Structure formats: structure tokens, C-alpha cells
Amino acid sequence: MTKRNEAKYKIDRRMGQNIWGRPKSPVNRREYGPGQHGQRRKGKLSDYGIQLRAKQKLKGYYANISEKQFRGIYDEAIRMKGDSGANLIGLLERRLDAVVYRAKFVATPFAARQFINHGHVKVNGRRVNIPSYRCKVGDVIEVKEKSKQLAVVLEAVQLAERDVPDYIDADHSKMTATFARIPHLGDVPYAAQMEPNLVVEYYSR
Incomplete structure (x- = not known):
């Protein structure tokens, strides 16, 4: 560890x-x-x-x-x-690991960093393995096809203690999320x- x-x-x-x-x-x-x-x-x-x-x-x-x-x-x-x-x-909040976490593809920001490092995430159809990658408004973030059935992903989607904020449009049936807008402090669900x-x-x- x-x-x-x-x-x-x-x-x-x-x-x-x-x-x-x-x-x-x-x-x-x-x-x-x-x-x-x-x-x-x-x-x-x-x-x-x-x-x-x-x-x-x-x-x-x-x-x-x-x-x-x-x-x-x-x-x-x-x-x-x-x-x-x-x-x-x-x-x-524009960091890729933050967006992956907010979209509930994984359970924690630490898991998001590791998930991206291991090549499970695409941005606009291209694989990105840099957690600090900066997302732009309109970017589509998706879990790679082979990774959609991973236990960490399936468990994270079911987490009840947090919701996806409204500045991210997430579709868990397709495991995709669109970064809709840059949030204000009051929008971020800390x-x-x-x-x-x-x-x-x-x-x-």
C-alpha cells in the first residue's frame, strides 16, 4: 500500500x-x-x-x-x-479523477486515481491514464467496455451516501458522464x- x-x-x-x-x-x-x-x-x-x-x-x-x-x-x-x-x-473539480469520482464510477477519490492510472477510462473516445487531466465543458468521460463489469464500478454505482451533482450528466446504464459545466463552490457536494x-x-x- x-x-x-x-x-x-x-x-x-x-x-x-x-x-x-x-x-x-x-x-x-x-x-x-x-x-x-x-x-x-x-x-x-x-x-x-x-x-x-x-x-x-x-x-x-x-x-x-x-x-x-x-x-x-x-x-x-x-x-x-x-x-x-x-x-x-x-x-x-475539472480534474479527471474528480469527475470520475463525482460520476460514481468508483467509491473514493483515491480509487479514481488508481482506476485512471490503470487505463480504465476514456475521454471523448480516447484512453486517458493521467488523473490530473483537465476536463473541458462538454467532454464525455466513459468507462472502458471491458471495465464496466468490474466489482469496484458496480459497487460504486449502488452507493447510497452520495449523489451525482448536477454539473455532471451521468448515465450509469452506459457508464458515461458528460462534464456539463464548471461548478461554483455551492454546487460541489462536499x-x-x-x-x-x-x-x-x-x-x-
């Missing part, structure tokens, strides 16, 4: 929140941080600490993407017109509150 995959079991407890809304989240049983000192680490956070936690939570949500990659997305967001926090969320404005403050300090 990679270090990145192991992280999903710790991120919830470090944040003290069930950030993916998973029924099996360890936070549901232990509402304190990981490690032998986890129960004692509950001091009041500074402004910097609050901003850092907001950044760690958002970065962790998207399969714990690397700091270099996340910083690159932030740099692009602040160069765009409009609200930088909203731009950041829009860019993150299980825990995300604060992209604090992420912008963290990087711009």
Missing part, C-alpha cells in the same frame, strides 16, 4: 471530520487525532494554523495530491478573473465544509 493511500485513514482523524462522508470513517469511532498523543492535541489554532488546516483538508480531499501540484493549481486560480477561491474549486478563501490567505500571506 502506498503512503498516499494510507493517508486517507489518517486525514479524517487529523482534521477531526469525516471529509468524504464515508460510513467507515475512523472519526465515527474516534473523534481525536491519530498517534499516541492524539487525544491531547486539541489546543486553539492560530490564524496560520486555521489556514494551514483548510489547505490540508482541501488538498487531502482530492486524493491527497502533491503540494507541488496543488500549489500549481492555486497559482493558476489567482491568475484567472473573478474570485480566486471559487476559481480554485473550479479547477480542482461532506465537510471547505474554505478555499482560507487556502488563498494561506498562500498569499
Whole structure:
């Protein structure tokens, strides 16, 4: 198991929140941080600490993407017109792994990254194995024909704890999804509150 995959079991407890809304989240049983000192680490956070936690939570949500990659997305967001926090969320939701997860082709963002890496996904009829691939409005994402009956796909479609958001048109009978529009922050079905404005403050300090 990679270090990145192991992280999903710790991120919830470090944040003290069930950030993916998973029924099996360890936070549901232990509402304190990981490690032998986890129960004692509950001091009041500074402004910097609050901003850092907001950044760690958002970065962790998207399969714990690397700091270099996340910083690159932030740099692009602040160069765009409009609200930088909203731009950041829009860019993150355009990632192919985010779209595959939102379309309920797999159960978690971590599974989406692996699913794409292993070549199970096509975009506009062409195989794409790069999780960070940026989708455009109108792109059609589909599960490869040979992969449609995989257990991970069939189980994910049946998940009751989350729905497909309205900015993605998913057809589970064909295992296709169309990226209909770039979402606003309020459109994104986060299980825990995300604060992209604090992420912008963290990087711009």
C-alpha cells in the first residue's frame, strides 16, 4: 500500500471530520487525532494554523495530491478573473479523477486515481491514464467496455451516501458522464465544509 493511500485513514482523524462522508470513517469511532498523543492535541489554532488546516483538508480531499501540484493549481486560480477561491474549486473539480469520482464510477477519490492510472477510462473516445487531466465543458468521460463489469464500478454505482451533482450528466446504464459545466463552490457536494478563501490567505500571506 502506498503512503498516499494510507493517508486517507489518517486525514479524517487529523482534521477531526469525516471529509468524504464515508460510513467507515475512523472519526465515527474516534473523534481525536491519530498517534499516541492524539487525544491531547486539541489546543486553539492560530490564524496560520486555521489556514494551514483548510489547505490540508482541501488538498487531502482530492486524493491527497502533491503540494507541488496543488500549489500549481492555486497559482493558476489567482491568475484567472473573478474570485480566486471559487476559481480554485473550479479547477480542482475539472480534474479527471474528480469527475470520475463525482460520476460514481468508483467509491473514493483515491480509487479514481488508481482506476485512471490503470487505463480504465476514456475521454471523448480516447484512453486517458493521467488523473490530473483537465476536463473541458462538454467532454464525455466513459468507462472502458471491458471495465464496466468490474466489482469496484458496480459497487460504486449502488452507493447510497452520495449523489451525482448536477454539473455532471451521468448515465450509469452506459457508464458515461458528460462534464456539463464548471461548478461554483455551492454546487460541489462536499461532506465537510471547505474554505478555499482560507487556502488563498494561506498562500498569499
